[in-house]
Amino acid sequence: MKPLLVFFLSASILSAQDTPDSRDRSTARSKVLELASAFANDGFKIRDGYLSGVLERGKPQILEVNLFSGNAYWFSAAALAPARKLSVTLFDENGRPVEGKDYQDGSTAAAGLIPDASGRYFVRLDLVEGDKADFCLVYSYK
């Protein structure tokens, strides 16, 4: 069994605070890991760390990350119902959008990038359609 999955399952089982919110976030994480596993089949390693919370329309989540030139990255996100459509957009350290690859399928989305310079980047996650919902974002690299 993959270690990430072992960790995820053990974290779910051992969670001392198994509240409805934490269960929803675990479900969002399962959903995003399913998407990220597609990239893992292409040699991408999924980071163990993740960002989760509640996503609302007009209130994007903006995450700071630090990337290395030479690596390739995919930032994957998933949200639960009633979210219907997400988007993931990448920006350089000055906040300018950067060119990459996009994937969008309902309440899952991803953005891919091979940075031309190492340093700080930003990932913006938007709820495009639907109502506020739990989300989870992970990233993969190779």
Add this chain to the structure above:
Amino acid sequence: MSSRSAISVVVLLSAGLLAATEPLTKEQIKGAILSESITIPTPGEFFAALDEQGQPNWTQMFAPKAAGTTSSREQMALMLGVLVADGYIAVEAQDGQGVKNTGKDIINLAKKLNVSQSAISRGNSINDFAENNDWSALREELEATQNEVKLSMAEQKDKDLVILVTVGAWTRGTQVAADFVSKNYTPGLAGLLRQPAIVEYLLAELGEMPERMRKEPLIVEVEQKLRATLDLVHTRDRTPPGPEAVKGVASVMDSLVNEITKGNKEP
């Protein structure tokens, strides 16, 4: 959706919508979320980039520092981070025995910090993956072990030590990378060391530690050396650090790793 179909869709939908995207505002940049488990890259990411651009001889570079004995919990947390980075180096070197030894050292040190049994039991997984030469799984397992140890520390009111594990891993990873780049300088390789936002993040987190901890001589030294590193890598317009700056980073980080691993200053 199956994994394979997802990949197909990704390939089909790879066109960007760049022109329609507004830049982030200064407020959005300032308010961006910083989450240690995702904002700070693992040594494995750093080494993957080094591999891509420089083809280092990891077997030669895997020279783990024997951790000295110490009663300082702060120093143990820093040493733990150094060991995690050593684990990644052993994985890059595909040195199964080296991974097992490092995993054992990580768990022994984690026990001294009273981390949970679930974190400690990960030592067995590291052993199993090393036994099977499953290098990809080992990279994930090392990160998961580090995160679980940090989680356990936070749960035991040792949250101030968590950042020190990250600092230790970052310091050791940068030491190894800077040493390689200084001996094989190219602007592309040097650009990998230009990560001022990471150093700024680490310094800001150290600044949040209790005053008592910040006055520890080793922590004072960590802060000083991170500031020196920041000066060396904070170049304008994303230009890579020059050869002298890279040598400076290698020297500062080498000295700091030695301080972390040498044991108590006051036995």
